[in-house]
Amino acid sequence: MSKFQSLIDAYGVSHQNKTNKLIHWICVPAIFLSIVGLISVIPFPWNISLFGSLNLNWAFVALILVLIYYISLSISISIGMSLFAFACIFLCQHINAMEYPVWIYIGIFSVSWVFQFIGHHIEGKKPSFLQDIQFLLIGPAWLMHFIFKKLNVPY
Numbered sequence: 001m002s003k004f005q006s007l008i009d010a011y012g013v014s015h016q017n018k019t020n021k022l023i024h025w026i027c028v029p030a031i032f033l034s035i036v037g038l039i040s041v042i043p044f045p046w047n048i049s050l051f052g053s054l055n056l057n058w059a060f061v062a063l064i065l066v067l068i069y070y071i072s073l074s075i076s077i078s079i080g081m082s083l084f085a086f087a088c089i090f091l092c093q094h095i096n097a098m099e100y101p102v103w104i105y106i107g108i109f110s111v112s113w114v115f116q117f118i119g120h121h122i123e124g125k126k127p128s129f130l131q132d133i134q135f136l137l138i139g140p141a142w143l144m145h146f147i148f149k150k151l152n153v154p155y
Contacts, residue, residue, distance in 0.1 A: 004073040004155070008145050011138045014125035023119035027112040028139045029084070034109035036063065036088040037095055041102055054093055063089070069137060076155045080144045 001009075015021055040059035048056040063085045070078035095101050120127050128135035148155045 002074070004077065004141070007073070007134070007138050008142055011128050011135055011142045014120070014123060014128050015142070017119070017123040020119035020123040023115050024139065025143060027115050027119075028143055030108050030112040031116070032084075032140050033088045033091060034105040034112065036085070037092040037101065037105035038109070040089070040092045041096060041105075054089070059089060059092065066137060070141060073141070074155050076148065076153060077141050077144055080148065081141060084140070084144070 015024060036059045039062050040057045042058045044055070044057045046056065050056055050060070067078055067082055067085065070081045092101075095104055098104065116127065128138070145155050
């Protein structure tokens with residue numbers, strides 16, 4: 001069994017309840033987005049254009065490190081997570097153009113975590129990251145692995 005599969009299996013132990021799973025399908029991507037957004041608003045020292053009006057920022061730097069971690073677990077999952085990360089960067093660019101983007105991200109983050117804890121209360125099990133901090137990164141990959149299974153893409 002691969003390291004990735006063992007992490008997915010371990011994460012899945014505390015995510016069996018249908019309601020908790022549904023909450024995770026909504027809140028895990030929202031939390032990921034909010035963290036990318038919060039990091040993206042930290043002032044970046046250089047103005048480097050990447051794609052049209054999209055500039056290099058700290059979120060890109062952080063996501064490169066996160067994607068290196070995903071590559072170490074699974075190449076195919078890392079590709080899926082790269083696509084999701086790019087979608088988050090793109091969405092954050094639009095949110096950052098709004099008034100008070102930091103408060104939008106803090107709101108998304110806070111509400112999502114409240115629901116995550118409600119989901120785990122319903123499940124009757126503690127969140128996995130309380131055992132091992134790397135499960136904060138496994139959560140999004142756990143969702144991606146379900147998408148890959150549905151599409152018959154090996155991971």
